[in-house]
Amino acid sequence: MSTISIDFRYIAEKDSSPLIVFGSRGDILFINDAAEIVTGYLNKKELFSLALENAPKSFGTKTTLIDLSYRQFSFYAINVCYMNDDWIAMRLYYRPISSKTSKVDRSSLIETDINMILDATLAMFEVDYRGGISLFVDQNIPPFMIDQNSFTRILRKTLDSFISTGELEISLKFSIGEYMVIEDSRYRIVQLSLQSDTRLTDGDVAISELSEKLRITPSFDKSSITLDIPFIQKPSEV
Protein backbone atom coordinates (compact mmCIF):
# COMPACT_ATOMS: atom_id res chain seq x y z
CA MET A 1 0.00 0.00 0.00
CA SER A 2 1.40 3.33 -0.98
CA THR A 3 1.44 5.90 1.83
CA ILE A 4 2.90 8.75 -0.18
CA SER A 5 -0.33 10.68 -0.40
CA ILE A 6 -1.26 10.26 3.27
CA ASP A 7 -0.71 13.36 5.40
CA PHE A 8 0.54 11.74 8.65
CA ARG A 9 1.36 15.12 10.16
CA TYR A 10 -2.29 16.16 9.88
CA ILE A 11 -3.43 12.88 11.46
CA ALA A 12 -1.02 13.37 14.36
CA GLU A 13 -2.12 16.98 14.81
CA LYS A 14 -5.76 15.98 15.09
CA ASP A 15 -5.23 12.87 17.22
CA SER A 16 -7.18 13.02 20.48
CA SER A 17 -4.16 11.76 22.48
CA PRO A 18 -1.60 14.40 23.39
CA LEU A 19 1.60 13.99 21.33
CA ILE A 20 4.74 16.06 21.80
CA VAL A 21 8.12 15.73 20.10
CA PHE A 22 11.01 17.34 21.99
CA GLY A 23 14.43 18.28 20.73
CA SER A 24 17.52 17.10 22.60
CA ARG A 25 17.43 20.14 24.91
CA GLY A 26 13.74 19.91 25.70
CA ASP A 27 12.60 22.37 23.08
CA ILE A 28 9.31 21.44 21.39
CA LEU A 29 9.69 20.39 17.76
CA PHE A 30 6.11 19.28 17.29
CA ILE A 31 2.94 19.44 19.38
CA ASN A 32 -0.53 18.32 18.41
CA ASP A 33 -3.82 20.05 19.30
CA ALA A 34 -4.62 17.76 22.24
CA ALA A 35 -1.20 18.39 23.77
CA GLU A 36 -1.61 22.16 23.36
CA ILE A 37 -4.41 21.98 25.93
CA VAL A 38 -2.27 19.98 28.35
CA THR A 39 0.55 22.53 28.11
CA GLY A 40 -1.94 25.09 29.46
CA TYR A 41 -1.72 23.28 32.78
CA LEU A 42 1.71 21.63 32.78
CA ASN A 43 4.85 23.45 31.75
CA LYS A 44 7.23 22.31 29.03
CA LYS A 45 9.97 21.40 31.51
CA GLU A 46 7.66 19.09 33.50
CA LEU A 47 6.53 17.35 30.32
CA PHE A 48 10.10 16.89 29.08
CA SER A 49 11.09 15.40 32.46
CA LEU A 50 8.13 13.04 32.20
CA ALA A 51 9.32 11.89 28.78
CA LEU A 52 12.90 11.29 29.98
CA GLU A 53 11.73 9.40 33.07
CA ASN A 54 9.72 7.01 30.92
CA ALA A 55 12.07 6.71 27.94
CA PRO A 56 13.35 3.29 26.77
CA LYS A 57 16.94 2.45 27.70
CA SER A 58 18.05 2.51 24.10
CA PHE A 59 16.57 3.56 20.75
CA GLY A 60 13.03 2.34 20.31
CA THR A 61 9.63 2.60 21.95
CA LYS A 62 8.44 2.00 25.48
CA THR A 63 4.89 2.08 26.82
CA THR A 64 4.42 2.36 30.56
CA LEU A 65 1.19 2.10 32.51
CA ILE A 66 1.09 5.02 34.86
CA ASP A 67 -1.40 6.89 36.98
CA LEU A 68 -1.12 10.54 36.06
CA SER A 69 -3.65 13.16 37.06
CA TYR A 70 -3.36 16.85 36.39
CA ARG A 71 -6.45 18.86 37.26
CA GLN A 72 -9.23 17.42 35.10
CA PHE A 73 -6.78 15.35 33.00
CA SER A 74 -6.23 11.77 33.91
CA PHE A 75 -3.87 9.49 31.96
CA TYR A 76 -3.33 5.79 32.35
CA ALA A 77 -0.36 5.21 30.02
CA ILE A 78 2.59 6.94 28.41
CA ASN A 79 4.43 5.98 25.27
CA VAL A 80 7.92 7.36 24.66
CA CYS A 81 10.03 6.73 21.59
CA TYR A 82 13.29 7.98 20.04
CA MET A 83 15.30 6.80 17.05
CA ASN A 84 18.31 9.04 17.47
CA ASP A 85 19.65 11.69 19.87
CA ASP A 86 17.97 14.59 18.07
CA TRP A 87 14.37 14.03 19.19
CA ILE A 88 12.21 12.16 21.64
CA ALA A 89 8.43 11.76 21.26
CA MET A 90 5.90 11.33 24.06
CA ARG A 91 2.29 10.29 23.75
CA LEU A 92 -0.16 10.27 26.64
CA TYR A 93 -3.26 8.07 26.82
CA TYR A 94 -6.39 9.40 28.46
CA ARG A 95 -8.04 7.28 31.09
CA PRO A 96 -11.56 6.41 29.86
CA ILE A 97 -14.17 8.43 31.75
CA SER A 98 -17.26 6.58 32.80
CA SER A 99 -20.14 8.17 31.00
CA LYS A 100 -22.45 10.16 33.23
CA THR A 101 -26.07 9.30 32.85
CA SER A 102 -27.55 12.20 34.79
CA LYS A 103 -29.35 14.63 32.56
CA VAL A 104 -29.35 18.36 32.91
CA ASP A 105 -32.69 19.54 34.29
CA ARG A 106 -33.31 22.19 31.67
CA SER A 107 -36.44 23.47 33.41
CA SER A 108 -34.20 24.95 36.11
CA LEU A 109 -31.95 26.75 33.67
CA ILE A 110 -32.29 30.51 33.38
CA GLU A 111 -30.39 32.76 31.05
CA THR A 112 -27.92 34.45 33.37
CA ASP A 113 -25.06 36.88 33.42
CA ILE A 114 -22.51 34.83 35.36
CA ASN A 115 -20.75 38.01 36.46
CA MET A 116 -23.92 39.03 38.28
CA ILE A 117 -23.92 35.76 40.26
CA LEU A 118 -20.23 36.17 41.01
CA ASP A 119 -20.82 39.74 42.24
CA ALA A 120 -23.68 38.76 44.53
CA THR A 121 -21.83 35.75 45.94
CA LEU A 122 -18.67 37.73 46.52
CA ALA A 123 -20.67 40.39 48.38
CA MET A 124 -21.93 37.66 50.70
CA PHE A 125 -18.48 36.05 51.03
CA GLU A 126 -16.91 39.40 51.94
CA VAL A 127 -19.17 39.64 55.00
CA ASP A 128 -16.86 37.13 56.70
CA TYR A 129 -13.72 37.16 54.54
CA ARG A 130 -10.91 39.33 55.83
CA GLY A 131 -8.35 38.75 53.07
CA GLY A 132 -7.80 40.52 49.78
CA ILE A 133 -9.46 39.49 46.54
CA SER A 134 -7.99 39.97 43.06
CA LEU A 135 -10.60 39.58 40.40
CA PHE A 136 -9.80 38.92 36.75
CA VAL A 137 -13.06 38.47 34.95
CA ASP A 138 -14.11 38.57 31.34
CA GLN A 139 -17.04 40.98 31.49
CA ASN A 140 -17.91 40.10 27.92
CA ILE A 141 -19.05 36.55 28.56
CA PRO A 142 -22.58 36.57 27.12
CA PRO A 143 -25.48 35.43 29.31
CA PHE A 144 -25.93 31.66 29.25
CA MET A 145 -28.21 29.06 30.80
CA ILE A 146 -27.53 28.29 34.47
CA ASP A 147 -29.50 26.82 37.35
CA GLN A 148 -28.95 29.97 39.38
CA ASN A 149 -29.76 28.63 42.83
CA SER A 150 -27.71 25.45 42.53
CA PHE A 151 -24.79 27.19 40.85
CA THR A 152 -24.73 29.86 43.55
CA ARG A 153 -24.66 27.12 46.19
CA ILE A 154 -21.62 25.59 44.45
CA LEU A 155 -19.99 28.99 44.28
CA ARG A 156 -20.68 29.71 47.95
CA LYS A 157 -19.14 26.39 48.98
CA THR A 158 -16.19 26.94 46.66
CA LEU A 159 -15.55 30.39 48.12
CA ASP A 160 -15.94 29.02 51.66
CA SER A 161 -12.98 26.74 50.94
CA PHE A 162 -10.85 29.90 50.91
CA ILE A 163 -12.40 31.69 53.90
CA SER A 164 -9.25 31.57 56.02
CA THR A 165 -6.80 32.63 53.32
CA GLY A 166 -5.06 35.98 53.16
CA GLU A 167 -5.26 36.53 49.41
CA LEU A 168 -7.61 35.06 46.86
CA GLU A 169 -7.24 35.27 43.13
CA ILE A 170 -10.37 34.69 41.06
CA SER A 171 -10.47 34.43 37.30
CA LEU A 172 -13.42 33.94 35.01
CA LYS A 173 -12.92 33.39 31.30
CA PHE A 174 -13.68 31.21 28.31
CA SER A 175 -11.38 28.24 28.14
CA ILE A 176 -9.76 28.48 24.72
CA GLY A 177 -9.93 25.39 22.56
CA GLU A 178 -11.71 23.24 25.15
CA TYR A 179 -15.20 21.84 24.87
CA MET A 180 -17.40 19.46 26.76
CA VAL A 181 -19.99 17.11 25.36
CA ILE A 182 -23.33 16.83 27.13
CA GLU A 183 -26.08 14.65 25.71
CA ASP A 184 -24.48 14.63 22.26
CA SER A 185 -24.09 18.39 22.09
CA ARG A 186 -20.74 20.15 22.27
CA TYR A 187 -20.41 23.21 24.49
CA ARG A 188 -17.71 25.80 25.04
CA ILE A 189 -16.35 25.98 28.58
CA VAL A 190 -16.50 28.94 30.91
CA GLN A 191 -13.74 28.48 33.43
CA LEU A 192 -13.91 29.89 36.95
CA SER A 193 -10.67 29.50 38.90
CA LEU A 194 -10.00 30.33 42.52
CA GLN A 195 -6.40 30.27 43.64
CA SER A 196 -4.70 31.01 46.94
CA ASP A 197 -1.74 29.73 48.94
CA THR A 198 -3.85 27.15 50.77
CA ARG A 199 -7.51 26.21 51.27
CA LEU A 200 -9.97 24.08 53.23
CA THR A 201 -11.00 20.78 51.65
CA ASP A 202 -14.08 19.90 53.76
CA GLY A 203 -16.48 21.07 51.07
CA ASP A 204 -14.90 19.22 48.13
CA VAL A 205 -17.32 16.28 48.22
CA ALA A 206 -20.38 18.55 48.36
CA ILE A 207 -18.98 20.70 45.53
CA SER A 208 -18.42 17.58 43.40
CA GLU A 209 -21.92 16.25 44.06
CA LEU A 210 -23.64 19.53 43.31
CA SER A 211 -21.46 20.09 40.25
CA GLU A 212 -22.33 16.73 38.75
CA LYS A 213 -26.01 17.64 38.71
CA LEU A 214 -25.20 20.75 36.67
CA ARG A 215 -22.58 18.97 34.54
CA ILE A 216 -19.92 21.27 35.86
CA THR A 217 -16.46 19.72 36.12
CA PRO A 218 -14.64 20.73 39.30
CA SER A 219 -10.87 20.28 39.64
CA PHE A 220 -9.31 20.37 43.08
CA ASP A 221 -5.79 21.15 44.03
CA LYS A 222 -4.26 21.87 47.43
CA SER A 223 -4.51 25.59 46.85
CA SER A 224 -7.00 26.01 44.01
CA ILE A 225 -10.40 24.99 42.71
CA THR A 226 -11.41 25.28 39.07
CA LEU A 227 -14.94 24.93 37.81
CA ASP A 228 -15.42 24.12 34.13
CA ILE A 229 -18.95 25.31 33.37
CA PRO A 230 -20.77 24.34 30.16
CA PHE A 231 -21.69 27.40 28.13
CA ILE A 232 -25.26 26.38 27.31
CA GLN A 233 -27.01 29.00 25.26
CA LYS A 234 -30.70 29.73 25.29
CA PRO A 235 -32.41 27.69 22.58
CA SER A 236 -33.29 29.98 19.71
CA GLU A 237 -36.99 30.57 19.35
CA VAL A 238 -38.54 29.32 16.15
Place this chain on the structure above:
Amino acid sequence: MDRFLESRNETIRQITRSLNSAKRLFISSIVIGEESIGKETLVRKIFSELPVVSAKNVDLVTEILTQNSEVIITDFEYFSYPSGIELNKKRIVATAGMGVDEKRLDDIFAFIYHMPSLSDRPEDIPLFADHFLENAKRELMIEGETVLDYDALNLSENLLSLKASVYREAVWQDIDERELEKALYSYFKKTLSGDDTDAYRKNLGIFERALIEAGLELYGSQLRLSEILGINRNTLRKKINEYDIHRL
Protein backbone atom coordinates in the same frame (compact mmCIF):
# COMPACT_ATOMS: atom_id res chain seq x y z
CA MET B 1 -37.99 51.49 58.61
CA ASP B 2 -35.53 52.67 55.99
CA ARG B 3 -32.84 53.17 58.61
CA PHE B 4 -31.59 49.63 57.98
CA LEU B 5 -30.51 50.63 54.54
CA GLU B 6 -28.47 53.46 56.08
CA SER B 7 -26.67 51.19 58.57
CA ARG B 8 -23.14 52.24 59.44
CA ASN B 9 -22.15 48.67 60.22
CA GLU B 10 -20.01 47.07 57.54
CA THR B 11 -21.60 43.61 57.89
CA ILE B 12 -25.12 44.99 57.50
CA ARG B 13 -24.01 47.03 54.50
CA GLN B 14 -22.50 43.92 52.89
CA ILE B 15 -25.65 41.89 53.55
CA THR B 16 -27.79 44.68 52.09
CA ARG B 17 -25.57 44.92 49.03
CA SER B 18 -25.58 41.16 48.50
CA LEU B 19 -29.38 40.90 48.94
CA ASN B 20 -29.86 43.72 46.44
CA SER B 21 -27.72 41.78 43.95
CA ALA B 22 -29.59 38.56 44.77
CA LYS B 23 -32.84 40.34 43.98
CA ARG B 24 -31.94 40.22 40.30
CA LEU B 25 -31.40 36.46 40.42
CA PHE B 26 -33.70 33.49 41.00
CA ILE B 27 -31.93 32.32 44.13
CA SER B 28 -33.04 31.59 47.67
CA SER B 29 -31.61 33.53 50.59
CA ILE B 30 -32.01 33.40 54.35
CA VAL B 31 -31.06 35.88 57.05
CA ILE B 32 -30.43 34.37 60.48
CA GLY B 33 -30.11 36.25 63.75
CA GLU B 34 -31.54 37.09 67.16
CA GLU B 35 -35.05 38.44 67.59
CA SER B 36 -35.71 42.13 66.86
CA ILE B 37 -32.54 42.93 64.96
CA GLY B 38 -34.32 44.01 61.80
CA LYS B 39 -34.09 40.87 59.64
CA GLU B 40 -37.68 41.04 58.50
CA THR B 41 -37.63 44.77 57.90
CA LEU B 42 -34.57 44.37 55.72
CA VAL B 43 -35.92 41.60 53.49
CA ARG B 44 -39.39 43.15 53.26
CA LYS B 45 -37.80 46.41 52.16
CA ILE B 46 -35.60 44.81 49.48
CA PHE B 47 -38.13 42.23 48.25
CA SER B 48 -41.14 44.49 48.71
CA GLU B 49 -43.16 42.89 45.91
CA LEU B 50 -43.16 39.35 47.39
CA PRO B 51 -45.94 37.87 49.53
CA VAL B 52 -44.98 37.35 53.19
CA VAL B 53 -45.96 34.41 55.38
CA SER B 54 -44.83 33.14 58.76
CA ALA B 55 -43.65 29.52 58.87
CA LYS B 56 -45.70 29.16 62.04
CA ASN B 57 -48.78 29.11 59.81
CA VAL B 58 -48.18 25.76 58.09
CA ASP B 59 -51.36 25.68 56.00
CA LEU B 60 -50.87 29.20 54.68
CA VAL B 61 -47.22 28.47 53.84
CA THR B 62 -48.26 25.46 51.76
CA GLU B 63 -50.99 27.47 50.04
CA ILE B 64 -48.73 30.39 49.20
CA LEU B 65 -45.90 28.12 48.03
CA THR B 66 -48.33 26.27 45.77
CA GLN B 67 -49.59 29.47 44.22
CA ASN B 68 -46.34 31.46 44.01
CA SER B 69 -42.87 30.78 42.75
CA GLU B 70 -41.40 33.49 45.00
CA VAL B 71 -42.19 34.17 48.65
CA ILE B 72 -40.84 35.64 51.89
CA ILE B 73 -41.07 33.17 54.78
CA THR B 74 -40.44 34.51 58.27
CA ASP B 75 -39.76 32.41 61.42
CA PHE B 76 -38.16 29.76 59.20
CA GLU B 77 -37.08 27.80 62.28
CA TYR B 78 -40.71 26.62 62.44
CA PHE B 79 -40.79 25.57 58.78
CA SER B 80 -42.13 22.08 58.14
CA TYR B 81 -41.04 20.90 54.73
CA PRO B 82 -44.22 20.44 52.69
CA SER B 83 -44.51 17.34 50.54
CA GLY B 84 -45.20 17.69 46.85
CA ILE B 85 -43.55 21.10 46.54
CA GLU B 86 -40.14 21.28 44.90
CA LEU B 87 -38.48 23.94 47.02
CA ASN B 88 -35.47 24.10 44.72
CA LYS B 89 -37.77 25.45 42.02
CA LYS B 90 -38.95 28.29 44.25
CA ARG B 91 -37.27 31.50 45.18
CA ILE B 92 -37.55 31.66 48.97
CA VAL B 93 -36.36 34.66 50.91
CA ALA B 94 -36.47 33.77 54.58
CA THR B 95 -35.64 34.97 58.04
CA ALA B 96 -34.92 32.73 61.00
CA GLY B 97 -34.06 32.93 64.67
CA MET B 98 -30.98 31.41 66.23
CA GLY B 99 -32.69 28.06 66.83
CA VAL B 100 -32.84 27.14 63.15
CA ASP B 101 -31.22 23.90 62.00
CA GLU B 102 -28.55 25.26 59.65
CA LYS B 103 -27.69 21.85 58.17
CA ARG B 104 -31.12 21.66 56.57
CA LEU B 105 -30.83 25.14 55.11
CA ASP B 106 -27.92 24.18 52.91
CA ASP B 107 -30.11 22.21 50.52
CA ILE B 108 -32.44 25.12 49.84
CA PHE B 109 -30.59 28.37 50.24
CA ALA B 110 -27.85 29.68 48.01
CA PHE B 111 -27.16 32.57 50.35
CA ILE B 112 -27.10 32.19 54.12
CA TYR B 113 -26.47 35.41 56.04
CA HIS B 114 -25.80 35.84 59.75
CA MET B 115 -26.99 39.23 60.89
CA PRO B 116 -25.23 40.68 63.94
CA SER B 117 -27.14 41.65 67.07
CA LEU B 118 -27.47 45.29 68.01
CA SER B 119 -24.88 45.02 70.78
CA ASP B 120 -22.37 43.85 68.15
CA ARG B 121 -22.88 46.97 66.06
CA PRO B 122 -22.73 49.92 68.47
CA GLU B 123 -22.21 52.29 65.54
CA ASP B 124 -25.88 51.73 64.60
CA ILE B 125 -27.32 52.56 68.04
CA PRO B 126 -27.51 56.38 67.58
CA LEU B 127 -29.21 55.80 64.22
CA PHE B 128 -32.04 53.74 65.72
CA ALA B 129 -32.19 55.57 69.06
CA ASP B 130 -32.63 58.96 67.33
CA HIS B 131 -35.28 57.44 65.07
CA PHE B 132 -37.22 56.07 68.05
CA LEU B 133 -36.81 59.37 69.92
CA GLU B 134 -38.26 61.26 66.99
CA ASN B 135 -41.28 58.93 67.00
CA ALA B 136 -41.64 59.06 70.78
CA LYS B 137 -41.70 62.84 70.80
CA ARG B 138 -44.27 62.95 68.05
CA GLU B 139 -46.51 60.24 69.48
CA LEU B 140 -46.31 61.40 73.09
CA MET B 141 -46.40 65.12 72.20
CA ILE B 142 -43.13 65.88 73.94
CA GLU B 143 -41.71 69.29 73.02
CA GLY B 144 -38.74 69.71 75.36
CA GLU B 145 -35.23 68.57 74.63
CA THR B 146 -34.30 64.95 75.38
CA VAL B 147 -30.67 64.02 75.80
CA LEU B 148 -29.93 60.33 75.21
CA ASP B 149 -27.00 58.51 76.79
CA TYR B 150 -26.52 55.91 74.04
CA ASP B 151 -24.31 53.73 76.24
CA ALA B 152 -27.00 53.45 78.89
CA LEU B 153 -29.81 52.27 76.61
CA ASN B 154 -31.13 48.73 77.00
CA LEU B 155 -29.98 46.39 74.20
CA SER B 156 -30.85 43.11 75.91
CA GLU B 157 -33.67 42.47 73.43
CA ASN B 158 -32.18 44.41 70.56
CA LEU B 159 -34.47 46.95 68.87
CA LEU B 160 -37.42 46.00 71.06
CA SER B 161 -35.72 46.95 74.32
CA LEU B 162 -33.89 49.86 72.69
CA LYS B 163 -37.19 51.35 71.60
CA ALA B 164 -38.75 50.85 75.04
CA SER B 165 -35.79 52.47 76.80
CA VAL B 166 -35.80 55.46 74.43
CA TYR B 167 -39.54 56.03 74.96
CA ARG B 168 -39.13 55.81 78.73
CA GLU B 169 -36.20 58.20 78.67
CA ALA B 170 -38.21 60.69 76.63
CA VAL B 171 -41.03 60.56 79.18
CA TRP B 172 -38.72 60.77 82.23
CA GLN B 173 -36.89 63.79 80.91
CA ASP B 174 -40.13 65.60 80.10
CA ILE B 175 -41.99 64.92 83.33
CA ASP B 176 -43.05 67.88 85.52
CA GLU B 177 -43.77 68.08 89.24
CA ARG B 178 -47.45 67.29 88.91
CA GLU B 179 -46.81 64.26 86.70
CA LEU B 180 -44.13 63.04 89.07
CA GLU B 181 -46.59 63.24 91.95
CA LYS B 182 -49.12 61.32 89.88
CA ALA B 183 -46.55 58.65 89.10
CA LEU B 184 -45.59 58.36 92.80
CA TYR B 185 -49.24 58.23 93.77
CA SER B 186 -49.84 55.29 91.41
CA TYR B 187 -46.71 53.59 92.63
CA PHE B 188 -47.53 53.95 96.33
CA LYS B 189 -51.09 52.84 95.78
CA LYS B 190 -49.83 49.73 94.11
CA THR B 191 -47.03 48.90 96.53
CA LEU B 192 -48.13 49.97 100.02
CA SER B 193 -48.93 46.83 101.97
CA GLY B 194 -50.73 46.28 105.25
CA ASP B 195 -47.82 44.08 106.34
CA ASP B 196 -45.27 46.95 106.14
CA THR B 197 -43.90 48.47 109.32
CA ASP B 198 -41.19 50.69 107.84
CA ALA B 199 -42.87 51.98 104.66
CA TYR B 200 -42.28 55.66 105.31
CA ARG B 201 -38.50 55.37 105.61
CA LYS B 202 -38.26 52.92 102.71
CA ASN B 203 -40.30 55.04 100.35
CA LEU B 204 -38.57 58.21 101.38
CA GLY B 205 -35.45 56.58 99.99
CA ILE B 206 -36.93 56.72 96.49
CA PHE B 207 -36.95 60.50 96.72
CA GLU B 208 -33.70 60.94 98.66
CA ARG B 209 -31.57 58.61 96.57
CA ALA B 210 -32.64 60.18 93.26
CA LEU B 211 -32.16 63.68 94.66
CA ILE B 212 -28.64 63.03 95.97
CA GLU B 213 -27.50 61.13 92.87
CA ALA B 214 -28.69 63.88 90.55
CA GLY B 215 -27.21 66.57 92.81
CA LEU B 216 -23.82 64.90 92.95
CA GLU B 217 -23.77 64.51 89.20
CA LEU B 218 -24.69 68.16 88.70
CA TYR B 219 -22.52 69.83 91.34
CA GLY B 220 -19.73 67.37 91.98
CA SER B 221 -18.73 68.11 95.56
CA GLN B 222 -20.59 66.96 98.65
CA LEU B 223 -19.85 70.32 100.32
CA ARG B 224 -21.57 72.27 97.55
CA LEU B 225 -24.49 69.85 97.44
CA SER B 226 -25.05 70.02 101.22
CA GLU B 227 -25.27 73.83 100.85
CA ILE B 228 -27.79 73.55 97.99
CA LEU B 229 -29.92 70.96 99.78
CA GLY B 230 -29.70 72.92 103.02
CA ILE B 231 -28.62 69.93 105.07
CA ASN B 232 -25.56 69.22 107.17
CA ARG B 233 -22.53 67.78 105.33
CA ASN B 234 -22.35 64.86 107.77
CA THR B 235 -26.02 64.13 107.22
CA LEU B 236 -25.42 64.09 103.46
CA ARG B 237 -22.43 61.76 103.84
CA LYS B 238 -24.53 59.46 106.03
CA LYS B 239 -27.26 59.35 103.36
CA ILE B 240 -24.71 58.64 100.63
CA ASN B 241 -23.44 55.65 102.61
CA GLU B 242 -26.95 54.53 103.48
CA TYR B 243 -28.01 54.48 99.82
CA ASP B 244 -24.68 53.10 98.69
CA ILE B 245 -24.10 55.90 96.20
CA HIS B 246 -20.62 55.56 94.73
CA ARG B 247 -20.61 58.44 92.34
CA LEU B 248 -17.89 60.31 94.30
